[in-house]
Amino acid sequence: MSQDLLGLSAAQAAERIRGGDLASHELFDAYRERAAGEELGAFLWVADQAPEATPDGPLAGVPLAVKDLFCVEGVPSAAASRILEGYRPPYTATAVERLRDAGAAVLGKTNMDEFAMGSSNENSGFGPVLNPWDRTRVPGGSSGGSAAAVAAGLAPWAIGTDTGGSIRQPAALCGIVGMKPTYGAVSRYGMIAFASSLDQAGPLTRDVTDCALLLRHMVGRDPCDSTSTGVPEEVALPSSERLEGLRFGIPPELTGEGIEPGVREVFDATVWRIEELGGTVEEVALPHAGHGISAYYVIAPAEASANLARYDGVRFGQRVGDGDLLSLYEQTREEGFGTEVKRRIMLGTYALSSGYYEAYYGRAQRVRTKIADDFRAAFERVDLIVTPTSPTVAFGLGERTDDPLAMYLSDALTVPMPLAGLPAISIPAGMSEELPVGFQIAGPAFSENQILDAAYAIERAVGFDGGPPRA
Amino acid sequence: MPEALAERAYEPVIGLEIHVQLKTRTKMFCGCKLSFGEEPNTRTCPVCLGHPGTLPVTNAEAVHFALMIGLALECEIAPRSIFHRKNYFYPDLPKGYQVSQYDVPLASRGRLGDVRIHRVHLEEDAAKLVHAGASGRIHSAESSVVDFNRGGTPLVEIVTEPDVRSASQAKEWLELLRSTLRRLEVSDVRMEEGSLRCDANVSIRPAGEATLGTKTELKNMNSFRFLERGVNAEIARQEETLRAGGAISQETLHYDPASGALSPLRSKEEAHDYRYLPEPDLVPLAPTEEMLERARAALPELPAQRAERLERDLGLPPDNAQRLAFRTDLGDFFEATLQAAGDGADARTISNWLTGDLVSLVGDSDPAASKLEPSALARLVGMVAQGAVAPSAAKEVLAILVADGGDPARVVEAKGLGRAGADELTRVVERAMADQADAVEKIRAGNRKAEGAIVGAVMRETKGRADGAEVIRLLRERIGE
Numbered sequence: 001m002s003q004d005l006l007g008l009s010a011a012q013a014a015e016r017i018r019g020g021d022l023a024s025h026e027l028f029d030a031y032r033e034r035a036a037g038e039e040l041g042a043f044l045w046v047a048d049q050a051p052e053a054t055p056d057g058p059l060a061g062v063p064l065a066v067k068d069l070f071c072v073e074g075v076p077s078a079a080a081s082r083i084l085e086g087y088r089p090p091y092t093a094t095a096v097e098r099l100r101d102a103g104a105a106v107l108g109k110t111n112m113d114e115f116a117m118g119s120s121n122e123n124s125g126f127g128p129v130l131n132p133w134d135r136t137r138v139p140g141g142s143s144g145g146s147a148a149a150v151a152a153g154l155a156p157w158a159i160g161t162d163t164g165g166s167i168r169q170p171a172a173l174c175g176i177v178g179m180k181p182t183y184g185a186v187s188r189y190g191m192i193a194f195a196s197s198l199d200q201a202g203p204l205t206r207d208v209t210d211c212a213l214l215l216r217h218m219v220g221r222d223p224c225d226s227t228s229t230g231v232p233e234e235v236a237l238p239s240s241e242r243l244e245g246l247r248f249g250i251p252p253e254l255t256g257e258g259i260e261p262g263v264r265e266v267f268d269a270t271v272w273r274i275e276e277l278g279g280t281v282e283e284v285a286l287p288h289a290g291h292g293i294s295a296y297y298v299i300a301p302a303e304a305s306a307n308l309a310r311y312d313g314v315r316f317g318q319r320v321g322d323g324d325l326l327s328l329y330e331q332t333r334e335e336g337f338g339t340e341v342k343r344r345i346m347l348g349t350y351a352l353s354s355g356y357y358e359a360y361y362g363r364a365q366r367v368r369t370k371i372a373d374d375f376r377a378a379f380e381r382v383d384l385i386v387t388p389t390s391p392t393v394a395f396g397l398g399e400r401t402d403d404p405l406a407m408y409l410s411d412a413l414t415v416p417m418p419l420a421g422l423p424a425i426s427i428p429a430g431m432s433e434e435l436p437v438g439f440q441i442a443g444p445a446f447s448e449n450q451i452l453d454a455a456y457a458i459e460r461a462v463g464f465d466g467g468p469p470r471a
Numbered sequence: 472m473p474e475a476l477a478e479r480a481y482e483p484v485i486g487l488e489i490h491v492q493l494k495t496r497t498k499m500f501c502g503c504k505l506s507f508g509e510e511p512n513t514r515t516c517p518v519c520l521g522h523p524g525t526l527p528v529t530n531a532e533a534v535h536f537a538l539m540i541g542l543a544l545e546c547e548i549a550p551r552s553i554f555h556r557k558n559y560f561y562p563d564l565p566k567g568y569q570v571s572q573y574d575v576p577l578a579s580r581g582r583l584g585d586v587r588i589h590r591v592h593l594e595e596d597a598a599k600l601v602h603a604g605a606s607g608r609i610h611s612a613e614s615s616v617v618d619f620n621r622g623g624t625p626l627v628e629i630v631t632e633p634d635v636r637s638a639s640q641a642k643e644w645l646e647l648l649r650s651t652l653r654r655l656e657v658s659d660v661r662m663e664e665g666s667l668r669c670d671a672n673v674s675i676r677p678a679g680e681a682t683l684g685t686k687t688e689l690k691n692m693n694s695f696r697f698l699e700r701g702v703n704a705e706i707a708r709q710e711e712t713l714r715a716g717g718a719i720s721q722e723t724l725h726y727d728p729a730s731g732a733l734s735p736l737r738s739k740e741e742a743h744d745y746r747y748l749p750e751p752d753l754v755p756l757a758p759t760e761e762m763l764e765r766a767r768a769a770l771p772e773l774p775a776q777r778a779e780r781l782e783r784d785l786g787l788p789p790d791n792a793q794r795l796a797f798r799t800d801l802g803d804f805f806e807a808t809l810q811a812a813g814d815g816a817d818a819r820t821i822s823n824w825l826t827g828d829l830v831s832l833v834g835d836s837d838p839a840a841s842k843l844e845p846s847a848l849a850r851l852v853g854m855v856a857q858g859a860v861a862p863s864a865a866k867e868v869l870a871i872l873v874a875d876g877g878d879p880a881r882v883v884e885a886k887g888l889g890r891a892g893a894d895e896l897t898r899v900v901e902r903a904m905a906d907q908a909d910a911v912e913k914i915r916a917g918n919r920k921a922e923g924a925i926v927g928a929v930m931r932e933t934k935g936r937a938d939g940a941e942v943i944r945l946l947r948e949r950i951g952e
């Protein structure tokens with residue numbers, strides 16, 4: 001593939017195709033070849049041909065990598081779980097359908113932590129994904145395949161899902177842009193559910209402009225998802241280069257303890273850039289944000305324990321055992337689910353059990369309300385809140401697999417936003433230990449345009465350029 | 472057996488739990504049409520099969536029907552109720568949980584007749600399991616198959632307070648509920664087909680005591696008769712147990728209609744911790760004023776109200792009023808006949824014809840579906856009142872009108888069923904007196920019973936066209952009384 005093609009952002013490629021300077025199938029074939037031959041473990045399935053004609057619509061046939069948990073009719077969609085191996089859904093997720101309607105061409109399905117449960121992509125039922133910056137390290141998770149694919153130039157852009165940080169954290173660890181929209185902005189219909197009250201689909205892209213363009217064509221109210229709301233105004237392509245008049249808040253609870261020095265340096269430098277661009281910066285308290293992880297690891301597993309009950313070997317996916325009913329259930333689930341999935345089903349089942357519900361689920365919901373209240377109060381004083389996306393840069397493969405708690409803490413800075421249903425973006429802001437560092441910007445509900453504008457200005461000022469060494 | 476226990480009188484305390492399948496156009500949470508005996512697994516979609524990634528969307532028509540039921544049962548409607556997931560593994564439950572309502576139901580604290588309503592809520596029906604093998608139960612089946620056509624059908628669950636005191640009251644109240652729901656046109660309410668299902672919670676306590684005894688739950692009583700029998704059997708079993716000095720254990724009992732026996736469900740089948748979880752895929756159900764107004768406007772006159780009106784305004788006997796009101800088709804036919812009869816019609820007599828002779832001719836089917844016109848019935852009743860046709864002959868006319876239709880006067884004429892005229896009747900009476908001199912002697916001697924022989928002979932001769940009272944008058948006239 002010519003480095004020229006590879007160098008185009010998705011928005012630029014769409015522009016060229018629409019201008020007649022580039023054939024969509026040429027672009028598709030170039031990426032298809034890269035995706036089919038990749039060695040990072042980023043893809044679980046790659047399309048064998050480009051769509052026959054250039055699709056109508058603004059996305060002009062630019063190939064799109066899709067996280068494996070989005071159902072695409074007739075295409076393997078297993079949420080990287082052995083229990084769904086071979087499952088080809090009879091329908092397509094609304095988010096994917098919308099993007100196709102806008103002209104996107106599905107390039108392939110990307111690897112992920114099984115059922116989106118993980119922060120390193122090591123929980124995939126089909127093997128880990130390697131970080132393209134350093135193949136001994138993880139790409140983050142759970143949308144690790146999508147993030148690695150975009151960072152390594154295996155796909156121009158991708159979609160993923162974020163439950164506690166599953167878009168933003170891998171985006172940070174892979175040096176790309178990732179955004180979790182406001183809960184309800186994008187339909188969840190056809191997304192294989194992990195934690196329904198938290199799951200939200202969003203873009204993983206090379207830059208903020210691509211992020212806005214992709215998001216614009218994902219959002220919208222969907223009659224098939226009662227919790228979907230769409231967005232009050234169209235997602236605009238960002239253009240502002242200054243931050244005058246914008247107030248940024250830094251919560252000490254999410255910027256203090258546990259942040260690696262290298263990450264902190266990049267964060268501080270980026271805050272300084274914000275001031276340079278005319279933004280004001282002040283401290284805002286999020287007193288309960290520190291309890292986010294605890295609440296998250298009760299609520300998400302509780303919902304997951306119910307969401308994953310349908311994988312029983314009766315109707316689809318893997319079936320093991322053909323004796324009596326109980327052994328069918330037990331063997332199918334024993335062999336089909338990985339360790340982390342089982343752990344979370346156990347956690348969630350326990351948290352909902354009679355006699356424990358109030359102490360766990362009930363209390364976690366109250367914490368969740370308090371966190372949302374904290375944000376509401378904070379956004380009366382500031383427009384946006386900034387933090388590092390991940391407390392560390394990409395960690396080594398296997399480094400945290402034996403220590404679930406350490407793994408769970410990878411999400412400490414990204415978990416409070418989905419608990420409050422709020423939008424947040426991660427953009428690459430610098431390097432530490434030769435690995436990218438992400439910068440997170442969160443805003444009030446439906447402030448996507450404001451977040452994208454600020455992210456765009458910071459992106460230009462930071463000038464984060466390039467990516468991992470490309471094969 | 473201790474004397475005190477043997478002698479003690481017990482009072483049953485019964486609460487009912489009713490599931491009603493709503494006859495909405497589509498299922499509770501997806502767009503599939505409801506199934507009425509279609510090929511198995513033809514009324515399904517990814518949503519009601521619980522495919523990964525699918526989401527429920529609440530059926531607005533089901534909410535409307537449930538609101539109508541809540542209002543008809545004089546309940547308070549919750550301004551905001553939510554759905555929960557009731558978790559348990561079973562092959563008839565594709566998602567591994569049933570979407571139902573838990574701590575905040577759609578409606579509560581109502582009343583129907585003399586029974587208070589505890590709550591009314593919406594949920595989805597399970598799929599249907601068919602077990603191959605002798606027992607028809609899953610644990611001993613050779614194999615089981617699932618038909619998902621029924622899965623996701625909207626259900627309304629109605630739970631009463633424990634206000635019922637006997638099996639027959641339970642049956643009668645359930646009949647009132649059925650006729651109310653039928654009147655609302657929200658369900659087919661057929662127990663045999665499962666669109667109306669009733670479980671009963673039964674306990675007994677020494678008469679006059681306020682504390683409740685330990686209750687058992689009775690399932691699978693799929694007809695009114697079985698409900699009455701099952702509850703009676705359970706009351707008897709509990710009495711026997713207590714009289715023998717035993718204790719009732721809280722359990723779920725399965726009623727076997729064939730043998731009438733109650734057997735405990737295996738503990739595995741009932742020992743569930745349902746781990747209720749607020750359903751995160753659905754938004755709360757908050758009926759708007761407009762929705763409530765629409766539900767109120769859709770309420771017809773309900774059976775209990777109709778019975779009261781028929782009794783109060785038309786002076787019908789309570790029994791007739793109730794029978795006409797509980798069967799909408801009868802009640803409607805009655806009112807149409809009454810209207811056709813015009814001013815001064817005898818409502819009570821018409822109601823007797825409806826609930827007596829007409830019901831024995833049409834059975835459970837709608838009289839309006841027969842050939843009989845309400846106006847024809849009205850004319851027939853009028854002819855009887857005027858003495859143009861004798862009551863016994865009129866029954867025959869009615870049977871002909873039900874089968875073939877037409878005008879009663881024509882039928883009477885064509886079949887020669889008109890009342891015997893004075894001349895004819897005098898002739899027949901005199902002939903009968905001549906034929907039965909013995910009887911006449913006895914009557915002269917003061918034996919009134921002997922009159923029956925003469926009346927019988929006249930009726931035979933006139934094929935029922937004679938009025939019995941007129942025959943006796945003529946007879947006595949001739950004897951010289």
Ligand SMILES: [Zn+2]
Pocket residue numbers: 498501502503514515516517518519520623
């Ligand atoms: Zn369906």
